[in-house]
Amino acid sequence: MFGDISGMMNQLQQAQQKVEETKKRLDSVLLxxxxxxxxxxxxxxxxxxxxxxxxxxxLVDAEELEDYLVLTLNKALKRANEINEQEMAAAAKSGMPNIPGMDMFK
Structure with a gap:
């Protein structure tokens, strides 16, 4: 029914390794x-x-400094999150075994 279970387990382990490698690589991607x-x-x-x-x-206006910090940090973190999600999804998808009915990454 599911084909080669050990082969699928091997593919899942490879997918997990690929995700971990991607996490490490994303530490070096600076935005x-x-x-x-x-x-x-x-x-x-x-x-x-x-x-x-x-x-x-x-430095003379704490409120203005806080506003700029919040604005800039939110923009940076939004960009980082978009890149992170794309890269992690690609890493996970590339290593997933083909299980019928389990199209999780369309």
Whole structure:
């Protein structure tokens, strides 16, 4: 009915390994996001903040600084999340065995 079970298990293990390799690789994918030249944020595709650069003009107004930080971080994390989801789905799909009726990644 399901064909070669050990072959499917092997494919699942390979898929899991591919997902882990992709996670590692995404740690090295850096994304920069900038807002009005005032804040620059660098994050990994795994959504880890690596650096934040703040223009000195924002240091006198805490509320403005907070607004720019939130805006810039949200933009950076959104981009990172999109890349992460695409890469992880591709890694998982490429290693999944072909089980009839289990088209999870259309």
């Amino acid at each position: 920069d996001e900038e807002t009005s030249g005032k804040i620059k944020v660098t994050v990994t595709a795994n959504r880890e903040i690596k650096s934040i650069q703040v223009d000195d003009s924002l």
